[in-house]
Amino acid sequence: EYRVDLDDIMVEKKPGGSITDTGLIEGIVLDKEVVHPGMPKRIEKARIALINCPLEVEKTEFDAKINIETPEQMEAFLREEENMLRSMVEKISSAGANVVICQKGIDDMAQHFLAKKGVLAVRRAKKSDMEKLSKATGGRIVTNLDGLSSEDLGYAELVEERKVGDDKMVFIEGCRNPRSVAILIRGGTERVVDEAERSIHDALCVVRDVVQEPKILAGGGAPELEVARVLRDYAESLPGREQLAVQKFAEAIEIVPITLGENAGLDPIDILSELRARHEKGERWAGVDVVGGKVENMERLEVYEPLAVKKQVIKSATEAATMILKIDDVIAAAKAKPPKTSGYGGVPPSY
Incomplete structure (x- = not known):
């Protein structure tokens, strides 16, 4: 018996172009753009790290003040922040990743280090998109960089940022035996795109029903x-x-x-x-x-x-x-009466 979960099929809409530009992607498409201009916009044979932790300096859980009195102290403080971010990027690079999809934020300094390593990065991906990416690429979502290894990485033949309409999107394509795929819907207007989405959803439901119960009439x-x-x-x-x-x-x-x-x-x-x-x-x-x-x-x-x-x-x-x-009788609701007033504030009393 087969079970079909329509949540494994991402349907992304983007007005512009022709309805004939609508197509299936053997992978996932993210309505995001590469975070740093110095990063590559195209990575072939991508090894993808799916990260659910911020690539930022962790903030303390309580209020704290740091007294910096000299330029040397300020330099040491900034250097320590830089070293922490550099360490995060090194852990990603050591695992062999050349693409990073992060569910949280990525610090500007971390973006710079990733760009120098030739890593393509996307930040603030939705949780649902991360789960689909995991199913499509075979990667595991990591919540701690200390545990990141090459075995956690997903794979795709191509990860590329493309201009779609007025926006940029990141395409993750060519996944091996993907258990989640995407459909990108195009159309001349918002209304056309919405109507196409409804039609595709109806068609997917029909296919699901036939697969799960292979009988027709x-x-x-x-x-x-x-x-x-x-x-x-x-x-x-x-x-x-x-x-x-x-x-x-x-x-x-x-x-x-x-x-x-x-x-x-x-x-x-x-x-x-x-x-x-x-x-x-x-x-x-x-x-x-x-x-x-x-x-x-x-x-x-x-x-x-x-x-x-x-x-x-x-x-x-x-x-x-x-x-x-089975309804025996219908009781009509009485009209609501306005609340009684005392007459104060210039409002005439009601009885």
């Missing part, structure tokens, strides 16, 4: 018509009010092909009549072809839907209808 309202036909035949065998309930359930299910026909600009009565007639003849694959604007064989057109989605739709609709039918 015809689309176009064909299953609903066939179920309605069988229910009507079954209703004939029931006595009294039960027969009416089953017949009404059959009518309710037929709303799916009716709605498809209306959305395609077709006459719903004509569509429903033709669908019923063809299903009575045994054409159980007959459904609404919204492109051709007529009733067609859905199997021949290869129009399918995941069984899991269809079951959930019918189940949810039935539960909602059942809940409403």
